[in-house]
Amino acid sequence: MGSDPLLVKAARGDPVSRPPAWMMRQAGRYMAVYRKLAEKYPSFRERSETTDLIVEISLQPWEAFHPDGVIIFSDILTPLPAFGVPFDIEDVRGPVIHSPLRTEEHLKALHPIDLEKLQFVGESLRILRQEVGDRAAVLGFVGAPWTIATYIVEGGTTRTYTTIKSMCHTAPHVLRALLSHLTEAIAEYIVFQVESGAHCVQIFDSWGGQLPPDMWERWSKPYIDQIVSIVKKKCPKTPLVLYINGNGGFLERMKGTGVDVIGLDWTVDMADGRKRLGNDISIQGNVDPAYLFSSLPALTDEIHRKTVVIVVEEQKQTSRIPEHHKHTHEMTPIVAPPAATDLPLAVCPHE
Numbered sequence: 001m002g003s004d005p006l007l008v009k010a011a012r013g014d015p016v017s018r019p020p021a022w023m024m025r026q027a028g029r030y031m032a033v034y035r036k037l038a039e040k041y042p043s044f045r046e047r048s049e050t051t052d053l054i055v056e057i058s059l060q061p062w063e064a065f066h067p068d069g070v071i072i073f074s075d076i077l078t079p080l081p082a083f084g085v086p087f088d089i090e091d092v093r094g095p096v097i098h099s100p101l102r103t104e105e106h107l108k109a110l111h112p113i114d115l116e117k118l119q120f121v122g123e124s125l126r127i128l129r130q131e132v133g134d135r136a137a138v139l140g141f142v143g144a145p146w147t148i149a150t151y152i153v154e155g156g157t158t159r160t161y162t163t164i165k166s167m168c169h170t171a172p173h174v175l176r177a178l179l180s181h182l183t184e185a186i187a188e189y190i191v192f193q194v195e196s197g198a199h200c201v202q203i204f205d206s207w208g209g210q211l212p213p214d215m216w217e218r219w220s221k222p223y224i225d226q227i228v229s230i231v232k233k234k235c236p237k238t239p240l241v242l243y244i245n246g247n248g249g250f251l252e253r254m255k256g257t258g259v260d261v262i263g264l265d266w267t268v269d270m271a272d273g274r275k276r277l278g279n280d281i282s283i284q285g286n287v288d289p290a291y292l293f294s295s296l297p298a299l300t301d302e303i304h305r306k307t308v309v310i311v312v313e314e315q316k317q318t319s320r321i322p323e324h325h326k327h328t329h330e331m332t333p334i335v336a337p338p339a340a341t342d343l344p345l346a347v348c349p350h351e
């Protein structure tokens with residue numbers, strides 16, 4: 001076997017010469033080449049469900065600045081139609097599920113995941129793996145059952161999570177059945193991504209932080225635990241990463257899922273996060289994306305301030321990032337192993 005990519009080593013806690021770096025939403029609207037392609041193919045679903053386009057878009061940042069991770073251009077909702085939930089992405093509203101699932105009757109529409117319908121994902125991962133080899137980690141991703149359920153139950157993006165949160169009390173059996181269904185589908189989908197070429201898979205429980213921690217333990221964690229246990233049996237070597245938006249109240253609980261890497265957001269002090277999590281797990285994230293709007297020295301200082309870091313860039317509002325701001329140095333280091341206090345903290349020497 002050749003050498004594993006830096007990011008994979010760091011995710012496993014092996015020693016690395018420097019922290020690897022990649023950005024979330026690193027493919028997308030801040031890049032002129034992407035905007036041009038999006039003009040030609042205006043539908044997000046077409047861009048994210050056509051092998052050639054997925055590969056081309058995923059490789060745009062790789063070609064521009066050689067990050068240590070190449071994340072597949074896709075979405076957490078992409079697998080939905082493959083288990084019976086149609087959806088659209090609208091320009092202003094974002095994700096829309098026209099028939100939200102709220103009753104026992106609605107559960108009948110769900111069926112086991114049909115991976116044949118997701119061949120564009122498998123095929124794209126295979127090609128990405130060929131293109132980058134082991135020079136970077138090919139990153140797959142999925143949504144956690146709770147986070148995906150928020151879209152399926154609410155019918156789209158929500159600020160309040162009123163319907164799904166009241167279901168916890170008024171129709172717990174329906175919600176449990178939905179979450180169990182999603183658990184099986186997502187576990188299978190992760191294994192499929194790994195078998196297709198993903199080095200590492202990130203689980204986004206982006207909206208898990210909308211639950212009080214004790215409710216997260218009841219309505220999100222058990223399903224993530226199950227996913228981790230199924231995937232670890234089939235793909236014991238593949239590092240799994242877990243991220244929650246606003247995860248300050250959740251760190252120890254996240255570690256309890258058995259994932260290999262915890263994505264910290266910038267509301268948690270890095271040293272506090274490390275203290276709370278201990279030295280036997282890797283950490284990534286933690287740099288406020290607002291630093292992308294600062295000067296290069298300020299960004300570099302912030303990264304270096306983080307000592308043993310694994311930093312993921314959450315670059316959500318990418319369209320607002322001026323093109324000239326986008327160059328190598330704006331990458332943030334993402335993964336450093338727990339034992340790497342003596343690491344040189346320089347970030348991403350690629351030019």
Ligand SMILES: Cc1c2[nH]c(c1CCC(=O)O)Cc1[nH]c(c(CCC(=O)O)c1C)Cc1[nH]c(c(CCC(=O)O)c1C)Cc1[nH]c(c(C)c1CCC(=O)O)C2
Nearest residue numbers: 024025026027028029071072073074075076094157204206
């Ligand atoms: C707008 C939106 C979509 N899908 C979703 C939204 C957010 C809506 C809300 O706030 O409720 C749902 C979603 N999609 C993704 C997440 C998890 C990450 C997070 O917390 O932001 C979530 C919560 C991963 C993703 N979704 C996407 C990626 C891209 C892969 C990469 O990082 O390059 C990821 C990790 C891509 C995506 N996904 C979507 C678009 C339009 C795009 C392309 C962005 C662009 O044009 O620049 C549709």
